[in-house]
Amino acid sequence: MAVSGAVLVLFLIGHMVGNLKIFLGADDFNHYAHWLRTMGEPAVPRRTLLTILEVVISVAVVLHIWSAVSLGKRARAARPVKYQARKKSHAQGYAVHTMRYGGVIILLFVIWHLLDLTFLVVNPKGDGFTPYERVVADFDASRWYITVWYVLAVLLVGLHLRHGVWSAFNSLGWRTPRNDRTLRGLAFAVAGVVTLGFVSVPLSVTFGWVS
Numbered sequence: 450m451a452v453s454g455a456v457l458v459l460f461l462i463g464h465m466v467g468n469l470k471i472f473l474g475a476d477d478f479n480h481y482a483h484w485l486r487t488m489g490e491p492a493v494p495r496r497t498l499l500t501i502l503e504v505v506i507s508v509a510v511v512l513h514i515w516s517a518v519s520l521g522k523r524a525r526a527a528r529p530v531k532y533q534a535r536k537k538s539h540a541q542g543y544a545v546h547t548m549r550y551g552g553v554i555i556l557l558f559v560i561w562h563l564l565d566l567t568f569l570v571v572n573p574k575g576d577g578f579t580p581y582e583r584v585v586a587d588f589d590a591s592r593w594y595i596t597v598w599y600v601l602a603v604l605l606v607g608l609h610l611r612h613g614v615w616s617a618f619n620s621l622g623w624r625t626p627r628n629d630r631t632l633r634g635l636a637f638a639v640a641g642v643v644t645l646g647f648v649s650v651p652l653s654v655t656f657g658w659v660s
């Protein structure tokens with residue numbers, strides 16, 4: 450869970466930083482999108498490194514979901530009879546719900562997002578346009594509901610990250626009573642930076658700061 454999660458966190462940070470290039474203008478953003486496909490050239494053919502990256506991310510997503518399901522099953526098997534005396538605390542119930550249902554919604558979002566900006570099936574500008582034009586058309590003010598969908602999905606990604614990063618610290622045995630607050634703060638900071646970085650792009654297009 451933690452290893453696949455770490456790969457996904459690194460991807461998210463890289464993707465978020467790459468997206469911020471939109472604030473440098475169309476040329477920089479399109480150049481970055483082009484570089485993603487040509488990195489490693491001429492040592493390796495076009496798209497080789499990107500394809501390796503895509504395989505690594507896909508394997509990480511599958512392993513992450515598989516670990517979540519099997520850990521859930523193991524937890525239930527270890528305690529076949531539910532506790533009677535002590536109900537789950539509000540915080541425990543909240544974490545399980547955000548991780549489980551949030552995770553499913555994030556997966557649905559990623560499928561939509563791939564159909565939108567990678568396979569261009571649901572994007573207003575398809576093939577023949579630049580990545581910059583596609584992002585700007587996607588989050589146009591007239592399509593505010595797409596921006597709302599992206600922002601809500603990214604907020605869920607943020608909640609998932611905050612709990613996931615903190616859980617990973619815990620599982621790795623790094624948490625002690627003394628550093629608990631620091632680790633919680635670190636998880637909050639990572640999640641906060643990733644969330645703000647991602648939402649800044651659709652919001653800036655919708656509000657006309659990027660056009």
Ligand code: HEM
Pocket residue numbers: 464468482485499503506555559562563566567580584599603606647648650651
């Ligand atoms: C909210 C702001 C976001 C924007 C503006 C955005 C933009 C983009 C764009 C333009 C691409 C296509 C890149 C290219 O082919 O050149 C892309 C691909 C992708 N995005 Fe996002 N993204 C956002 C958030 C996210 C989030 C939150 C996730 C994951 C939870 C995500 C996962 C992916 C994946 C998996 C790909 C495919 C990468 C590949 O083809 O190798 N994105 N995104």
